Amino acid sequence: MADVILKPTGNFDLTVEAEVVTPDNFAGKTTEEIGKLLVWQGPKEYPLTDFFSVQGNGGNSAEDTTIIVDGDIPRVKRIGQEMTAGRVLIKGSAGMHMGSGMKGGEIIIEGDADSWAGMEMKGGSIHIKGNTKDHLGCAYRGSWKGMSGGRITVDGDAVSQVGGGLTGGEIVIGGSVKHFCGIRINGGLIVVKGNAVRTVGAEMTGGTIVIGGCIERFTPGFEMTGVESDLKFNDIECPGEYKKFTGDYAIPQKGKGTLYVSCENNECL
Amino acid sequence: MVHKNIICPVCGGSCDDVQIDLDTKNRTIDVQNACKMGNAKFQEVVSNHRLLKPTIRENGKVKEVSWDEALEMAADILVNARRPFFFLGSETSCEAQEVGLHIAEYLGGPADSNATICHGPTVMGIQESGMVGATAGQAKNRADMVVYWGVNALESMPRHMSKYGVFPRGYWTKRGRFDRTMVTVDPRVTPTAIASDLHLQLNPNSDYELLSALFTILNGREPHPSVEEITGIPISVMKQTVEMMKESNYVAIYVGLGVSSSYGKHRNIEIALNLVKELNNYTKCNIGALRGHCNVAGFNQLASYLYGYPFGLDFMKGYPRYNPGETTCVDLLREKDVDAAFVMSADLVNHIPADSAKYLAEIPMVCIDIAPCPTTTASDVVLPGVIDAMECDGTFYRLDNVPVYFEPFTDSPFPETKSNEDTLKQLFAKIKARKEA
Numbered sequence: 001m002a003d004v005i006l007k008p009t010g011n012f013d014l015t016v017e018a019e020v021v022t023p024d025n026f027a028g029k030t031t032e033e034i035g036k037l038l039v040w041q042g043p044k045e046y047p048l049t050d051f052f053s054v055q056g057n058g059g060n061s062a063e064d065t066t067i068i069v070d071g072d073i074p075r076v077k078r079i080g081q082e083m084t085a086g087r088v089l090i091k092g093s094a095g096m097h098m099g100s101g102m103k104g105g106e107i108i109i110e111g112d113a114d115s116w117a118g119m120e121m122k123g124g125s126i127h128i129k130g131n132t133k134d135h136l137g138c139a140y141r142g143s144w145k146g147m148s149g150g151r152i153t154v155d156g157d158a159v160s161q162v163g164g165g166l167t168g169g170e171i172v173i174g175g176s177v178k179h180f181c182g183i184r185i186n187g188g189l190i191v192v193k194g195n196a197v198r199t200v201g202a203e204m205t206g207g208t209i210v211i212g213g214c215i216e217r218f219t220p221g222f223e224m225t226g227v228e229s230d231l232k233f234n235d236i237e238c239p240g241e242y243k244k245f246t247g248d249y250a251i252p253q254k255g256k257g258t259l260y261v262s263c264e265n266n267e268c269l
Numbered sequence: 270m271v272h273k274n275i276i277c278p279v280c281g282g283s284c285d286d287v288q289i290d291l292d293t294k295n296r297t298i299d300v301q302n303a304c305k306m307g308n309a310k311f312q313e314v315v316s317n318h319r320l321l322k323p324t325i326r327e328n329g330k331v332k333e334v335s336w337d338e339a340l341e342m343a344a345d346i347l348v349n350a351r352r353p354f355f356f357l358g359s360e361t362s363c364e365a366q367e368v369g370l371h372i373a374e375y376l377g378g379p380a381d382s383n384a385t386i387c388h389g390p391t392v393m394g395i396q397e398s399g400m401v402g403a404t405a406g407q408a409k410n411r412a413d414m415v416v417y418w419g420v421n422a423l424e425s426m427p428r429h430m431s432k433y434g435v436f437p438r439g440y441w442t443k444r445g446r447f448d449r450t451m452v453t454v455d456p457r458v459t460p461t462a463i464a465s466d467l468h469l470q471l472n473p474n475s476d477y478e479l480l481s482a483l484f485t486i487l488n489g490r491e492p493h494p495s496v497e498e499i500t501g502i503p504i505s506v507m508k509q510t511v512e513m514m515k516e517s518n519y520v521a522i523y524v525g526l527g528v529s530s531s532y533g534k535h536r537n538i539e540i541a542l543n544l545v546k547e548l549n550n551y552t553k554c555n556i557g558a559l560r561g562h563c564n565v566a567g568f569n570q571l572a573s574y575l576y577g578y579p580f581g582l583d584f585m586k587g588y589p590r591y592n593p594g595e596t597t598c599v600d601l602l603r604e605k606d607v608d609a610a611f612v613m614s615a616d617l618v619n620h621i622p623a624d625s626a627k628y629l630a631e632i633p634m635v636c637i638d639i640a641p642c643p644t645t646t647a648s649d650v651v652l653p654g655v656i657d658a659m660e661c662d663g664t665f666y667r668l669d670n671v672p673v674y675f676e677p678f679t680d681s682p683f684p685e686t687k688s689n690e691d692t693l694k695q696l697f698a699k700i701k702a703r704k705e706a
C-alpha cells in the first residue's frame with residue numbers, strides 16, 4: 001500500500017477541477033510526476049503542485065494506491081471521478097462531483113461533501129461522514145439513469161434529488177432529506193433513517209425506498225398494500241414496523257416501485 | 270411619421286401590430302395597439318433619462334469618455350480577467366447574443382441569460398421529458414379549453430388573452446371567448462383567475478402534488494387522500510378537471526413562473542409535460558410557457574443550436590458544458606467563481622439574490638444598457654444601448670419559439686454604433702487584438 005498525501009496550499013479563489021486526482025492516475029508515478037499532473041482553474045491548466053504539496057509515490061497499481069487529502073477542499077471538484085480501484089481519503093470537506101461516475105474503489109470524506117457526489121456511479125463505495133447537498137448519486141442533467149451500482153453512505157443529512165434515476169446500488173442516509181428523494185428510480189435501494197419533506201419516490205417505476213422518519217407531504221400516486229416489520233436488505237437492516245406502498249401510479253401502467261414508510265412516525269398515512 | 274406593424278420589444282408576446290407616430294422635432298411618440306407595458310418602453314426612445322454617453326469609473330469617480338476609450342477599457346477588463354462571466358440579457362436581438370456567446374467561447378468564460386432566473390427550469394423540464402408544443406396561432410384557432418397555470422396573464426403578458434389565448438375568434442373557435450372554457454390554477458386570486466370559469470386555488474408550492482394527482486386520476490387510479498390537504502383542492506374537483514380536459518377538443522396549457530419557480534422547479538414542469546403527453550391519448554393537448562421578455566426564448570434557441578445547451582453554458586475547457594446549479598449565473602456569483610462580468614441588456618443586479626448581487630458589484634463589470642439602473646451604477650464601464658425593434662433590426666423568438674424579424678422605425682442615436690450587435694463586434698475585435706498580440 002502506497003500513500004500519497006496532498007496538503008492544500010494554493011489559492012482557491014476560483015474553484016479548481018481536479019479530475020486527475022484518482023488512484024488510477026497516481027499509480028506508478030513518483031511524487032514529482034504526480035505534482036506535474038494538470039488541474040483546471042478557470043480556462044487554464046496548472047500543475048497540481050500550484051495547489052497542493054505532494055508527499056509519497058503512487059503504488060504499483062490503482063488498488064494499492066491511497067490518496068489522502070489532508071485538509072478542507074470545498075472548492076476542489078471532481079476528485080475520484082471515474083476511478084476504478086484504490087482509496088481516496090479526504091480529511092475535511094470536499095467540493096462538487098466527488099467520485100462522479102466512479103466504477104470501483106473507495107472514497108471516504110470525513111467532513112461534508114458538496115452536490116453531485118457519486119453522480120452516475122457504477123461501483124465502489126463513497127462514505128460521507130458529514131452532510132451532503134443535492135443530487136447525491138443522481139443522473140446527469142437530462143439523463144434518466146443515475147447511479148447503477150456500488151454504495152453511498154451519508155452519516156448526516158442530504159438535501160434534494162437523492163438518487164434521482166437510480167437503477168441499481170444502495171444509498172443509505174443516516175439523517176434527513178428534503179424534496180424528490182428517489183425521483184424516477186427504477187431499481188436499487190434508498191434508505192433514509194430520518195425525515196423527508198415531500199415527493200418521496202415521485203415517478204418511481206421500480207426499486208425500493210425506506211423512510212424511517214416522517215414524510216411531511218406524501219406523494220399522491222401511491223397505494224398502501226400492507227404492513228411489514230424488521231426489513232432486511234442484505235446487510236442493511238431497518239428495524240420496526242413499516243407501511244408498504246406501491247407506486248408511482250402517476251406514471252402510466254407501472255407502479256412496480258416499493259415505498260416503505262415507518263408506521264410509528266407516520267400515523268396519519 | 271406613422272409606422273405600422275412594428276414589433277413590441279417588451280414581453281414574450283412580441284406583438285407584431287404596433288402602430289407608432291414619432292415626432293422627432295417635439296420628441297414625442299404616439300403608440301397604438303400596444304399595452305401599457307409596451308407603450309412605456311416605446312416612450313424610452315424620446316425619454317430624457319436615456320444613457321447617451323459611455324462612462325467609466327476611475328478611482329471611484331464616474332466620468333464620460335469617448336466610445337473608443339470605453340471599449341478599450343471594457344476589453345482590458347475582460348481580457349485581464351481569469352474567468353470573465355457573460356450575461357447576455359434577453360432584451361436585445363439574437364444577433365447581439367450570438368456575438369456575446371462567441372466572445373465567451375473565445376475567452377473560456379461562462380455565458381448565461383435571463384432564462385436562468387425565470388423559465389430555466391421550464392427549459393430543463395423540456396430536456397427531461399420533451400414537449401408537445403404548438404404555435405400561438407394553432408392554439409388560437411383550435412383550443413376550446415385554456416389553462417393558465419401559475420401565471421397571471423392579464424398582468425404579465427397583457428395582450429396574451431386577447432391576441433392568442435381566450436378572446437380571439439379562431440377557425441374552429443368562431444365565437445371567441447364563448448367557445449372556450451378557461452381554467453386558472455393559482456394560489457392567488459388574480460385578475461386572470463377572476464376572469465376564468467374555474468379557479469383552482471391550490472396551496473403555494475403544491476403544484477407537483479396537484480399535477481401528480483391529476484396524472485394518477487388520468488391513469489384510472491385514486492390519488493392518496495392526503496393530497497387534498499396538501500394542495501387544498503378536493504379530489505372531486507381534480508376528477509372534474511381531468512374529465513373536462515378529456516372531453517375538450519383541444520386543450521392549451523400555459524405555464525408561468527408559478528410552476529417553474531415554486532418548490533420542485535423543473536420537476537413540476539417535467540410532470541406537467543408528461544401529463545400533456547398522456548392527455549394526447551384522449552384529446553389534443555399542448556403546453557407552452559408565457560415567457561417574460563421579448564427575446565428570452567431566443568437565447569435558449571440560439572445557445573441550443575450553436576452550443577447544444579439552452580442556458581448556463583461554461584466554456585472553461587474550450588467546449589461547452591452545462592450544469593444548472595454549478596454553471597448558472599446565481600450559483601457562479603454566490604460561489605464567487607468568476608472574477609469579472611459583462612452584462613448586456615438586463616438589469617442583473619436588480620434581479621438576483623442579494624449575495625450574488627453584492628459580489629457582482631464587487632468585481633469589475635462592463636454593461637450595456639439604455640437607462641440608468643442598479644447595474645449601470647455598479648458597473649465600471651457603461652456602454653449605452655441601442656433599442657432593438659425601434660432603432661435597429663434583428664430577430665426575437667416569440668413565446669412559442671417562433672422567430673420574429675423586426676425592423677426599426679428610427680436610427681441609432683449614436684454615430685459610433687448601429688446596434689448592440691455592432692457594439693459587441695467592435696468589442697470582440699479589440700479583445701482579439703489584445704489576445705493575439
Ligand code: SF4
Pocket residue numbers: 277278279280281282283284302303304305306307308426427428429
Ligand atoms: S403584450 Fe407584450 S409584446 Fe404585446 S404590447 Fe404588451 S408588452 Fe408588448
